[in-house]
Amino acid sequence: MTEEKNTTEKTEIKQKELEAAEKTEEHEDPGQLLLSAGETNDYEDKLRLYDKALNLDPLHFDAWLQKGFVLDRLGRSQEALECYNKALEIEPEHLGIKCLKGFAYSNLKEHEKAIECYDEVLKVNSDDIFSLYQKGLVLENLGRYGEAMEAYDRALEVDPTDALIREKRLRLLGLIYKKGTLIDSPDSDFN
Template sequence: MVTLSYAGAQSSALTVADNLFAEGKYSQAIDAYKTFDGDKTVDYNIAKAYVALGNYDKALEHYKKAVENEPENALYKYDYAKRLMNSKKYEEASELFSELINTDYRNPNYHYQKGLVLEKLNDSTAQNRFYSAYELDPTHQKAIYKLARFHLVKRNHEASHRYIDKGLESYPNNLELISLKAQNFYHQQYYTNAIPWFERLIENGERSEMIHELLSVCYSENSDYEPAIEQRKLALAYNPRNSASLYVIGSWYQRLGDFANAEKYMSQAIALQDVPLNEEYRNLGTVYNRQKKYKEAIKAFQTALKEDPSDVFTELFLLRTKDEYYEDIDTKISLYEAFIKKHNEHRLSDFAKYRLTELKEEKFNKKD
């Protein structure tokens, strides 16, 4: 009777400890569990409580004891291995997962977890474990993602699509696989095919600078500049000082004929950059010209030439702008003569020579 009474008290006290754990009173639960002696579940429960508290060293200590007390308990060994991996003790975790695989080879998650550890160890055989997990369970979403991503990185697009499609059969709303699908089409330059997959991500609440940026490129490749601009602006919201995005938006406005906005975004982009910007300033000058802002265009072309004095194209753009802006015909003639003298052997001099002839004829006709 005494033994039965003691066993009942122990059982009741264990229930109290379990209840404390369930209520989130982890420190109290640990103290309660530690009052037991000889119960093989205690160290495992204490380990879980320490994990909940974020004390992973103590958790590992008690997981190890739990496994030593019950070396055949696969659950204890599995949780211990995962905690070792999370604590970056990859070699030890790898050994435990190997033991689990040897015990139950047909458990797909053992293979998957072993693959994760091998990845951390930069072991290329990780993909073999992911493939084993997939073979054992063709609906294993995490293993499918690893395989699909591996083939995407290797640019084996057909294989990547095959795994993605298989995964989406069992889980059509797997956003990770949808993202890989969009990226596959993007890198294949199948921009029209990529668009609905990127849009699907956004519809499901997945928004990031990369998603909006890649979708903007897809639209632009189809010459759909208005949605391209909209998406690039959404990308810009994550990094407002991204000069590349600002400049791209400006260039798309230029193609739409909206030169005021083209000027606005190109100017902002240039102001943020500290690299040679001759091409950017040249394009800005062109935008000014389209708005007949010749004075501003001249300044932009002059700045472009300071960035790259050897840029003959910009010199000609500057010359043509001065041709439009200046009224004095003799000044125009002297500018063209100077350009031809400097670049007589350059193919652009033919245009300058033709325009010089026109100006001289115009001057002659005015005399008459």
């Protein structure tokens, strides 16, 4: 009889612990979970906290954005794109997400899609330094040096003090001079 009573008491204690845990979870705030995610350097912990926030509020824009960013940093760019698309469903005109999508496409070597994302941002804000710079990088990777130079030049018109862009532009000028062409082609070494 005592053994049965102990088992019943243990079951009741476990049940109360589960109920308390559920109540705590119900009262958690997605914003607080995002703050906690910002305090950890462990990407898996961040993802766990973002998922928890999204379980509480599936329309939490910042949770989708930050989860996408972390996934992209982990090399999971396809999953990042899915998060960015969810964020765009919530805020369709958000230019930052469109830039991040371009970055994710670039990581996936889908360069034309990356350029489309940057161009979409530049249609709305032609002075967006990040989009101009990233577009220049993608165009350079594609061997479209003239277009890359135009993107870097435009970025420097917006901010002539940006040392990184000036450095990239000078490096590209050296490459163009060495190859003797604005286009990277198989026969460019013969010019």
